[in-house]
Amino acid sequence: MRGYDCMGRDMECLRCGEAMRHIKTEKIQLGQTGWILGDIPNLLAGAMEVDIYSCPKCGKLEFFLAGDTEGELPQKQCPKCGKMHDFDYPKCPFCKYSYYA
Ligand SMILES: [Zn+2]
Numbered sequence: 001m002r003g004y005d006c007m008g009r010d011m012e013c014l015r016c017g018e019a020m021r022h023i024k025t026e027k028i029q030l031g032q033t034g035w036i037l038g039d040i041p042n043l044l045a046g047a048m049e050v051d052i053y054s055c056p057k058c059g060k061l062e063f064f065l066a067g068d069t070e071g072e073l074p075q076k077q078c079p080k081c082g083k084m085h086d087f088d089y090p091k092c093p094f095c096k097y098s099y100y101a
């Protein structure tokens with residue numbers, strides 16, 4: 001019984017091929033410049049969870065969206081018009097509601 005690999009994701013280090021270890025799942029606030037994603041996340045709003053993995057051999061870190069979001073962006077609902085859209089829009093594509101206003 002091994003308790004630490006309950007995430008069930010098999011990761012190999014892209015650099016050296018070593019099996020990567022899940023370190024933790026971190027909730028990050030989007031819409032601010034984060035320590036994880038650098039300059040990218042000003043496109044985003046809200047919060048999301050990332051799984052953080054590290055390679056025990058070369059120390060490379062990898063980040064993945066937590067949960068069942070592989071290959072597909074999560075959707076969120078516009079608070080103004082109620083339509084669903086990809087969650088990385090800074091504005092609602094339907095009614096132009098701005099998440100930063
Ligand atoms: Zn490695």
Ligand SMILES: [Zn+2]
Nearest residue numbers: 078081092095
């Ligand atoms: Zn809208």
